[in-house]
Amino acid sequence: MSVASVNELRAVPDESPKEVRHKSYLEEGYSIWSWLFTVDHKRIGVLYLVTVFGFFLVGGIAAGLIRLNLLSPSGAILDNDTYNKVFTAHGVVMLFFFLIPSIPGILGNFFVPIMVGAKDMAFPKLNIASWYVWMIGAAFAVWGLLIGGIDTGWTLYPPYSTRSSSASVLPGALGVFISGFSSIMTGLNIIVTIHKMRAPGMTFGRLPLFIWAMYATSLIQLLGTPVVAMAVLLMIIERATGLGIFDPTMGGDPVLFQHLFWFYSHPAVYIMILPGMGVINEVITCFSRKNIFGYKAVAWSSVGIAVVGFLVWAHHMFVAGISYYAALLFSFLSMLVAVPSAIKMFNWTATLYRGKITFEAPMIFALGFMVLFTVGGLTGLYLATLGTDIHLHDTYFVVAHFHFVMVGGMVVGLLAGIHFYWPKMFGVMYSDFWSRFAAVLIIVGYALTFAPQFYLGLHGMPRRYPNYPPEMRVFNVASTAGYFVQGVGFIMVATYLILSLINGKRAGRNPWKATGIEWATESPPVLHNFEKTPVVVCGPYEYPLNVMQTGEKADVR
């Protein structure tokens, strides 16, 4: 995109904004069909919002069953077979139908076009198609979970998945396969939008860092997802036809599946964390009223994570019989990925330094993200280290590590984003007190749920087991208690967000006095996002100057 000269940009006449109120995207139609057949990226974002949180509820209930069962050393409520199915349901639903589509689907769809100053995604029809494809995949997976359940764990390793007795692996795997294409479609759409749809003046150096993070995420979705699709397809073929692609008794190699699977599924954890990191940039700068420290470093560290993330996958296979030398190499490469993550963390900390920090709910979530993600990230180094991983592999240490990253990172990041952007998405404010309270509760709940699991894992409690030695009970009970603390927090979030839709006070264009271009339009935005194509004059975080990307004062409206 070309940059017009600043003088020309300033010449845009300053019309008073309050005279004409345009119809918002929510008022464009009220029938169910106006939602189901929409091609508006904002409505698609809302469709994702509803369905993604539906799956979060399902996965959360499964998690509750797991935690309840572990209240007693011998398994409190479930028999062993059911336990296998429940933790698989938790994994499949949370990963493929909650975490992966969460921020790209909701905030990515809603805000990428707005934040680059476009009227819509590059391919609006592809966009709605991606939601339908995702729903079809979800329907298959739910069908598989209902008609008998999958008991292989979310990783679908053969020969569990190809020779196991449970009959419903096929629909579940098909669901994963199909929903993968939705992920590719979303990623492709976002990349093309970022490249081709930027408003005049929106150079790459002025893109909000959320956009950079979404760009890196989409890169992984585009290049990683097809590999797991093929791996799962080969597994499906093996299961359906009795061929022996991964079956050692027929010449196949099950470790090959793990290679192909993790080639995607390790980068996939960056699909789950990068968008969360992107949101944190927006929130931290806004509530400390400071420009981001080291814009370029943060932007390129996103791309760095996406690329280096593709080099590390075999750290999941250190004890699966891979070669000694490959394990060494992958151990080294895995530690490398800590570098860009640390760059982000240091830059955020530097951004906070001497900022005018206020503790609104999004900020509490963002700070919680920084703490929980740091714990999750640093414990990841234990697992990347070849020697310690031999001991910690497949224990609760791993479970605690990735929940700190995925839940403490991405879910908290998602909540930060939802709270930050809720006024923009729906034009209403939620309860200030209850949102701060819920934020603290959820973060404390997370820490209480997963911190004890580090101890359990270190002392050898294996993951996926329905029972454990009685000495470990106190930690398991603490973990279960943490689950319920979180649960209360989530119910509170759901309650005040829904209530805000009914009687929340109008938010106005820019309730946080933020400087991003997305705050320069109506809340909720009009059908084509801006009354006329915006012209961008500066970077996204000019808080010290109090200037929005459009050149207006940030604290006027």
Place this chain on the structure above:
Amino acid sequence: MVDHSTHGNSHGHVEDNPAAHVDNVGQLFIIYILIAIGTVISLFINMSPSWKQSSVVIHLAISVIQAGLVGYFWMHLRRADPLTWLTVGGAIFFSALQFILTLGDILTRHTGAY
């Protein structure tokens, strides 16, 4: 970076000329014949009495050249922008990563400490 940017902000009417870049038919046919010759050579190598396991290298070299011709001329990479080249390069790079790193495991298995 994108060619439309040169006139993206000019408010005057931009003359659209779909026929600005058309292929030369003769050139297309020459490429066609070259690729076909490659396939014929491949077949001859496969059917020659001196077939060896290592002839796969020649086969793949021919395929790479053929793919290059298709990409460069028929898919118009020769007048593509840097972003398109980056996309092609990215696809090849990440595919190569998968091959190299996984083969790194497979080729070194059953040696050394194990």
Place this chain on the structure above:
Amino acid sequence: MSASHGGVLKHHFEDIEQQRSSERIGMWMFLASEVLFFGCVFFAYTYYRYLFPHEFAIASSKLNVAIAFINTLVLLTSSLTITLAIRACQLGQRKALIATLGATVLLGFVFTGFKAYEYAEDWHEQLVPGTRFNEEQFRDVKSPIDPTKEIHVDRIKLFFSFYYAMTGIHMLHLLIGVGVVFYLFARAVYGNLTPERYVAVETTSLYWHLVDVIWLFVMPLLYMAGPHTSLHF
């Protein structure tokens, strides 16, 4: 602005070149995704061929290289015709456009026909593992690489698993391509494919070429992993 292009410009684009370059790069990125998709199965194939070169050579010699050769030329010709279709569309030569798109569809069907014939032949020769496979025919076969090696029939079946998986997925892609090209053909007949809309033909041709390129790798890898001594049908 939108009126100046006869409704070709979609509302969310500023100008026609932005729209064209978006559609072009969108297709390229999809193709990048496809390269990784096929790369995965190519890798799995490479791995097993590295492990079991003797069985793979024996199994490959069973395949009909003559049909594969003809099919390569068919696909190649179809790639040429669809490239000519872009030119015809750009220049507004409607008859040439209809002819080239029609030829592309036709050649797609010819390819599919030959492939179906080949599958039927494989079925008769009892080369379908899991359903119809005659292990006896491999009892005394020697490896063309090293005749002293012991041969395991399971690994021959593994080759055929990849043969069906790879050619099957490729053919599925081809059939999708035939569908899209047929849609363009119908639009051309209807007179809707005007020169301003040539990018529709161009992006479709990109996909078609990729399917062609994948075949250019599938053919030597699957059909030429073992020697052939005669061409027959």
